[in-house]
Amino acid sequence: MKRREFIKKSALTASAVYLSPVLAYPASSGKNLVARVTGESPYDITKRSVEMLGGMKEIISKQDIVMIKPNIGWNRKVEQAANTNPEVLRAIIEMVFDAGAKKVIVMDNPCHKAEDTYRRSGIKAVVEKSGADLRYTDENRLVIHNFKGEKLKKWPVFKDFLEVDKFINVPILKHHASAGLTIGMKNLYGIIGGRRGKLHRNMGENIADLAKGFKTHLTIIDAYRILKKNGPVGGRLSDVELKKTIICSRNILEGDVVAVDLFGKKIEDVPFIEAAFKRGMGEKDITKINLKSLNI
């Protein structure tokens, strides 16, 4: 009930802000806008990309409890591009606090040992400094969530993700052999528990069901460094490519479509995009997407 209320409220405030004429980017700010910003500093381009969508205030209401879900899956360093860039995270946490959030939680269900991944990724240091709450998964807090999907019905989810008002998804763009790529929708694997590997069968369908059955308020894709090969864990620096780009979108599917384009893959290579399109989650054709690019 609470969640529904907040969704309603946020929809109301969002539309109110949308109608108001005083905006940083009035012409481009639409609810379906996807911002793609390229630049030298990951911190700056993250901030700019959110501003292009109308600023964090459009998404976050005062006194909100906000969950930020980066990819902290692997015991790897920033340069190896297996985890979300901590600088991107720093920018987002700052913006969320500035927008009046009461509490910010950063959390992921990693593949490697959580204590190691949180530390080596550099995310622990940044988050602890920022005043946000860095949380580890706790298997005692798993609850069964009904995704009401076509393939994926009920699956255990960490309560922490369901108890918040707003959810910001911060994936890193990476190669992923079985899913095609890992971007926004694939990043939602981090909210669930249980034997996640089981979902690799019909992975595309499952990912689309996961993304549809769980409300994401904002997706900020870190494509500053991308892992071109041997993902999602990587390790070799020669597989990493500097793209210096952030993609920001409210629609999780359309953000992913832009990311696939940036990576240089075809939509057909990424099954979950097709599956999400079939579920009516948005456009899969990049020419039909309201995309604004900026180079700073």
Added chain:
Amino acid sequence: MSVKTNKKKLLRIISQILFLVVFFYLLIRTGAAATESFVYSDYFFYFDPLLLIINFLATHTLAAIFLLSLIPVFLTLIFGRFFCGWICPMGTINHFFSWIFRRKKTSGVEVVEKKLLKLKYIILLFVIVMTIFGTNIGGWFDPFSLLTRSTTLVVNPSVNYLTETTLKAGAKDTGILAKGLKPVYNFAKEKVLPNKKRGYLQSVLIGIIFFLIIISNYYKRRFYCNYICPLGALYGLISKFSLLNLRVDTKSCKECNICSSGCTYNGSPFKDYLKSECMVCYNCEDDCTPDSITTEFRFKGVERNKIDLGRRRMSGSIVSGIFLSSLPRISGVSISKTHPFERPPGSVTEDEFLDKCIRCGECMQACPTNFIQPAFFETGIDGIWTPILEALTGYCEYECNRCTQVCPTNAIEKLTLEQKKEFKIGTAVIDKDRCYTYADGYNCAVCEEHCPVPEKAIRFREVDTWNFEGKLVKVKQIYVIPDLCIGCGICENVCPRSDAPGIINTSEEEQREFEY
């Protein structure tokens, strides 16, 4: 007990607590605490002359670092068996429980269980003979190995489990209790307890043994130290020549036997002072009301009552040691051409490993993912509690070399992180009857995803195959490149099959046996 505690006794208690705290601090730091900078807890092992002897006998080489154990040996020549009473953490724990279980009054003169006291010398002799003939079982009895093993495999996980369960149950409740406990639970879960529950395959057996050792203190004070510990026996032998002696003033002594009420070897110091058994605890000096008991430095010992092992017992121990040492060598895995189990990265060849390993469990404590497990009889009957790798409980973390840093006897040799990443523990082998990409004919590849080798030792090839519906489909089937695979076991660990994994980590091509 007198109202005023003897200063020497007080000092002894402080020393015991101090060394106990240091021991546990080092051990916990070795553990999988979320830090990369940690101190090694094997320092205690280097001060253990028993390990010096058995390590020398087993490997025929002298590890220089074990010469540190000559320091307590030298000190024993002066102060007697002070090590047991003042330093040994296992001794302190036994001492503490003996004190907990103490009885109010001793009626009559206690008779020293001399027969039982001989047992530890027999065990010492037995252990040494076994080691000479190729079966190193020193670690079964050595107090440091015993305590490290018991703490790592039993006490630590058990305390964590009980804490979590209690707090969880409390936090679930509604009302005031839950309100108070919830923040405690959250704090404990975030900061203190390990993120994932830890456990060990041999915890039950080791736990029961540890429990019995603790409970035996009810029967006799410091039971383990007096009757079993071979290190205590070794110090007992050395302390025969020590300078520090007990002196009983026979004129003032009322033979009240109060000195027996705290004696660590369960004796009556006023009439049968056993120098080799005395742990210099100063309890008798403290307890003695007429102050008849004192200590003095003297060259000539005044042992009132000697322990004589007897020729029969000694030869019996030697002969049985020789005979029994051959048994593990002529049976079980040691005569098999292959061994299916794997050892931690950096391990030496199997024969040398069994010689060197003292079953202390340091590597298991250091392993952050619970991959290293104590063996039962998998590696032979004499290999009990040696470390083996169990991919169903953990995996070898690619960016970690902690287990290679903590082994006190170098059964696991020191490797840098770069060396460890290259070290081939074993190889993954696909079970095609189970792997989804073969048996059921659909894409899965969780193992490929997790493979930490940058070039990927697990890859796909697209093939036409029949799936579980009988249809001909294109499937990305996995295959392993043995030359790249390092045998870290994460593939087996993450395999989504619920019954048994479709890919198994085995000792195939393990580097320690075949380097080419």
